Amino acid sequence: MAKIIAERLNFYYGDFRALADISMHIEEYQITALIGPSGCGKSTFLRCLDRMNDTIPGTRVEGKVWLDGQDIYAPGTDVVDLRRRVGMVFQRPNPFPQTVFDNVAFGPRVLGLHKKENLADIVEASLRGAALWDEVKDNLKQDALSLSLGQQQRLCIARAIAVRPEVILMDEPCSALDPIDTLEIEELMRRLKVDYTIVIVTHNMQQAARVSDWTGFFWLGRLVEFAATQDMFTKPTHELTESYITGRAG
Amino acid sequence: MNQPQRFRWAEFTIEALIRVLGFSTIGFVLLIFLFLLREGLPTFFEVPLGNLFGTRWYPTFDLFGTLPLILGSALVTLTAIVIALPLGVATAVFVREVAPGWARELLKPMIEVLAGIPSVVLGFFGMTVIAPLVRQTLGAPTGLTAFTGALILAYMSLPTLISVAEDALDAVPKSYRDAGLAMGATQWQTIWRVVVPAARSGIVTAVMLGLGRAIGETMAVMMVTGNAARLPLTLDSLFRPVRTMTATIAAEMGEVAQGSVHYHALFAIGIILFLMTFLINLAAALTIFQKRRRGGLR
The missing domain is CATH 1.20.5 (Single alpha-helices involved in coiled-coils or other helix-helix interfaces)
Known part of the structure; x- marks a missing residue:
């Protein structure tokens, strides 16, 4: 079942058309990878899905994005609630300069979840969900910035799942990490997809092949090909896709 | 070669x-x-410590109690900071986080112009506008009070406070704001719970620098605080005349016999003032140093 449907989505930075007529189905409880060279629009597309592009002045969106059948760009959409339902993990780990506990508790506190349930339970569940609990459980009061980069990124994932989103968007989440941390995050993604719909932007094609169920290939603001990952990497239909995934283009 | x-x-x-x-x-x-x-330093030998830190400053009768002056300075300065801190931080947040681009371009130079107003002009303003206003609102016998001085001082320390606090907010990486917004926090929640706490040490520095500027200020304070050297320990002290250390030195130095005990006592006040500003600046420097050391992504 499609969780998100983009329909003829166009995006402009001023006069520059960064996305051209993107239509895509994102399946629920699956991992969808977006690949393509730098500047091809894959990150811009990702940020359209939780309207994070709204924070950049001088930009414009045309077309529709349906989340569970609701157009998130319809007038009157509650953007704050949308971003609660669609969480995001960024390229560089960006924990707040606060304690580990406060980082994970940030969302529940802001949304008032802690009034209904025990905050410590939410924090523990989220840290367990992000495979970080065992490493930090003895010192939840430590400064988040004192963790290793890989741990910081898993903390950011814990922070994102603490508000129980339905979708998690990941914008090149491993590009600042070493190979071991990268494998850990990938392992984590496979476990998370049981509960969440995941969309990941990656410049690493092996990562897309290893972790995703569906792959979209972007080139110069267009979605060239979208297919099940297995098909995409074994028998791409477009010549451009084949050139890119075999390393001859991009 | x-x-x-x-x-x-x-x-x-x-x-x-x-x-x-x-x-x-x-x-x-x-x-x-x-x-x-x-x-x-000779003061500390010429005047017994009990007198020097006594409660009465009355040089004509050899009473050099600096306590009313120290407390007077402290009262005026701390009240000024209590007034200036929320105003300054709110202005900095508005300028940096909320105001549209053109408003920011307009506001920043205007705030810097504020810093350039000579203090004697502010003293004038305080005497002729603020003081009567304070007198009327409070029904007090005089409008020249510690509170009036604090208002003027707060106004004077605002430019420093705002621009340093704004720099601190500016140094908070955009990634923190993005993370806050992406969690489903409103803009206000993101500012209040993420950006301002992340800029905390910079804001503390801003307060310290504002404090350092306020405590050393002389002219405007002398013009509007009434200059009565009474111990400001009663509850209504804030709304009664008070005398600061700086005003005492400025007012009396011109008429004192050089080398006299009184002369030395005025310098002793200067030493105390110097030590206080030094400690405040040191504290500010240490906060900056700590922030640098914690560094991280900043």
Whole structure:
């Protein structure tokens, strides 16, 4: 079942058309990878899905994005609630300069979840969900910035799942990490997809092949090909896709 | 052979000159401090400590109690900061986080102009506008009160406070804001719970610098606080005349016999003031240092 449907989505930075007529189905409880060279629009597309592009002045969106059948760009959409339902993990780990506990508790506190349930339970569940609990459980009061980069990124994932989103968007989440941390995050993604719909932007094609169920290939603001990952990497239909995934283009 | 030799000499001379100039700045500060000590330290031998830290400043009768002056300065300065802190931080947040681009471009230079208003002009303003206003609203016998002084001082420390706090907010990486918004926090929640706490040490520094500026301010304070050297320990002290350390020195130095006990006592006040500002600035410097050391992504 499609969780998100983009329909003829166009995006402009001023006069520059960064996305051209993107239509895509994102399946629920699956991992969808977006690949393509730098500047091809894959990150811009990702940020359209939780309207994070709204924070950049001088930009414009045309077309529709349906989340569970609701157009998130319809007038009157509650953007704050949308971003609660669609969480995001960024390229560089960006924990707040606060304690580990406060980082994970940030969302529940802001949304008032802690009034209904025990905050410590939410924090523990989220840290367990992000495979970080065992490493930090003895010192939840430590400064988040004192963790290793890989741990910081898993903390950011814990922070994102603490508000129980339905979708998690990941914008090149491993590009600042070493190979071991990268494998850990990938392992984590496979476990998370049981509960969440995941969309990941990656410049690493092996990562897309290893972790995703569906792959979209972007080139110069267009979605060239979208297919099940297995098909995409074994028998791409477009010549451009084949050139890119075999390393001859991009 | 000769050419490079001459070049090195030029290099050496210039380097030495710069070094001398650089060290001389520190030297001057040191000399000023030594002068202050030379003129002020004798007080501590000439006047018994019980008198010096007594409750009455009345030099004509050899009463040199600095306590009313120290507390007067403290009362005016701290009240000023209590008024200036919320105003300053709110303005900085508005300028940096909320205001549209054109408003920011307009506001920033205007705030800097505020810093350039001579304090005597603010004193005028305080005497003729604020003081009558305070008198009328409170029904007090005089509008020249600690509170009036605090209002003027708050106004004077605002430009420093705002621009330093704004720099601190500016230094908060955009990734923190993005993370807050992406969690489903509103803009206000993101500012209040992420950006301002992340800029906390910078805001503390801003307060310290504002405090340092306020405590040393003389002219405006002398004009609007009424200058009565009474111990401000009662509840209504804030709305009664008070006298600060700076105002005392400025008012009395012109008429004192050089070398007299009174003369030395004024310098002793100067030493106390110097120590207080020094400690405040040191605290500010330490917060900055700590922030640098924690560093991280900043």
